[in-house]
Amino acid sequence: MGEAHAFRIQSSGYEQGLPDLRRVREAVFVEEQGVPLALEWDELDPDCHHVIARDAAGEPIGTGRLTPARSIGRMAVLPEWRGRGVGEALLAALVEQARTLGWREVSLHAQASAIGFYARAGFLPVGERFQEAGIEHQGMRLLIDALNLVESRAAAIAATLGVVAGARRQLDIYTRELDPGLLDQSAVVDAIRRLAARGECAIRILLQEPAAAQRALAPLIALSQRLPSAIAFRAVEEQVDRAWPSAFIANDRGGHLFRPLGNRWEGETRLDAPGRARHLRGVFEPFWERARPCSEYRALGI
Template sequence: MADFRVESIDYASGCDDLRRVREAVFVQEQQVPVEEEWDALDPLCRHVIARDASGQPIGTGRLTPERKIGRMAVLGPWRGRGVGDAMLLALLEQARQQRWPEVSLHAQVSAEPFYARHGFLPYGERFWEAGIEHQSMRRRLGGAAAVELAPVAVAAVVGLVTQARRSLSIYSRELDPGLLDHPQALEALRRFAIRGRGGEVRILLQDAAAPQRNLAPLLGLAQRLPSVFAFREVSDPVDRAYPSAFVANDAGGYYFRPLGHRFDGETDLESPGRARQLQEEFARIWERARPCSEYRALGI
């Protein structure tokens, strides 16, 4: 049972509680000028607050009329305990209730992986705000989002891996250098593999030799966690001519690329029909593909 709760809070009556968290985190810890921390939007926003078991405020977040999430802050002793995740989910639910098609935010660069785990994709160039480097990110709340660049592709994979319940299906040409070897993607896969839910990652390759030659980091991760990762190489000529690549999970999410050697494609965390279609296609090819027996020498 969680030792905290998240609830909506009225700005006028709850300003003191919001101030206790935001000024501790942003003003005192991050040295944001206090005059920049509070703005004219605050009274117009929807705010959430996290409280500990005794009712003391430990985290805040807001949703602006401009459809932006911001002022996400968690007190130091409570970080890494799911408080930020719970507040973000509460704000996303409020946005859905407003039937907004999309929400955006300015993420501190250090927090990019956190937001990627919740389906936010980066866009535009990084910038500085209140002396801290930021990245704009957005999350579609209905329909697929376009993926064009490598950073967006990485965020899409992180979101899919994090969302997965017990299974991931990855169809790749040669383990996608620049994507599946990215530190954020590898960390997401590692977390999935060790969380103890009987997870399985099945990976279909068109060229099993290339990752070995390139010493792909994912092979090393799979070597340490052989009960989770399974590799096969397509052998049927029709399968070898398949031009696309994709990742699909068992929670209704997918990232599909029409041309497997490019990052261009689309992703959606809330499309169970399309995800199921890709998983069924993957399963058919998996059955006629050959196990990568050469990986056994690596302990895989």
């Protein structure tokens, strides 16, 4: 990171950090998003653990807080610093603080536009969306250093985003027919496209029913035609392999989503379990070696 983009994360007490907290939170929430000033500051603030991101000159550029109710909130980054990893660093510092305190889980209310951001850090949506300060929000939760249960399609999408975002050199996907409702969602397709476009990651997708995905014009097929060096498809043909009921996605950095029944959303996920991810990739390998390349996908015109 160049000096112009350098920043650091600093813990802060409420009274000590109040002037800098105001500079960021009021700029983002009150001025930019229109949250009433009276709603921005609450009785929890004095009892929270606050973190402040500062630029190379020490000026505040981002904030976040951890409340006594074991929730993360008031995550804000000044517009000119977005997309530079500041939010990710703030969130990681707050989760690490929760871990230090011995907390087993943390929750948060994510603005709807930020669900993907929190999903990439392992948070899963819980319950229905709701309005808070006039803005649509989604409750999300992370179990720290533990498997997180996936209980809905929305949670499966979030878990997939987390596993894809964590991949570096390898991403393996085992699926029945490219999971309609999951692997065809725009957020997931965009995440896989960004990963493939980097040119550093081999993405292997193994299917049980390639014809069904082809008939459905699954968007990942078209994406593989544009990026054939990064995305490879194979189809399971051995009967014993076709009888395997599960589905999963696993990366080379310890992230996985495993669903015992591939036609259901329920399963488990964790982004920092290298042993489990390594096991799933070991399951994948012999299936992949016995499968046939999906040459029909290369010829398909969409």
